[in-house]
Amino acid sequence: MVVLIGLVGLFGLLSLVVAVVGLIAPTVFKSKKTGKVPTRWTLFMGGVGFMLLASALVDHLNPKNQGIESVATVEANANRSANSMGLTVNEFHNAFNDAIGRYNKEFKTADFEVQTGGATDTFSHAFSEDLAMMGTIDKDDGNVDMVILNISPNEEQSLQIFAVLLAITEALNPGISVDKNKKMVMDVFHESVKNFDSQEPTEREVGDLNYSATTTRYTGMMFSIVKSSKN
Helix, strand or coil, X not given: CHHHHHHHHHHHHHHHHHHHHHHHCHHHHCCCCCCCCCCHHHHHHHHHHHHHHHHHHHHHHCHHHCCCHHHHHHHHHCCCCXXXXXXXXXXXXXXXXXXXXXXXXXXXXXCCEEECCCCCEEEEEEEXXXXXXXEEECCCCCCEEEEXXXXXXXXXXXXXXXXXXXXXXXXXXXXXXXXXXXXXXXXHHHHHHHCCCCCCCEEEEECCEEEEEEEECCCEEEEEEEECCCC
């Protein structure tokens, strides 16, 4: 059993390596037969997905965790987390569709894909090859606690990119006026592009949330929304 747990753990570590390398240098995984290169998002989500699966298997195989996890989960879910943003994935999805419908109804999406069972539950959605979202779910209350949008520069999709950015932040931060939210999002976006390849992220405190973005030649823009640490 110990050997099996070790092998599964090693598989999880390798999956994490695939996710990181795929995000930075997807050409490493270029097909020798077809010459096609998988998208960064495909490699990243595939690696993260297998890592979470491996984590879940390790938890399941570990005899020390049997009979304990369900009780701990019930107790944790009874408490409201200070780190979450107060919306379940379904509530966030519905609020997102309501918000983006004001910009373009064609950008509304089907349900976000949720992955559970690992150390951290996640959800994701690929709007296109150049625009994808991933988020994490707080274990304590089952609400969204982080959203990351990965943006690859594409002028043809600029309308969708900004609509998605605004809709995500409006859905997560309903207490902020649409105009103020738009200004903050645009400030973070444009300053991050201006500070291309900077090691320091561009950040703004917007109500109870923190908007942050970094832009590099390898990953494109990574725009994240989390609960502000000042609250």
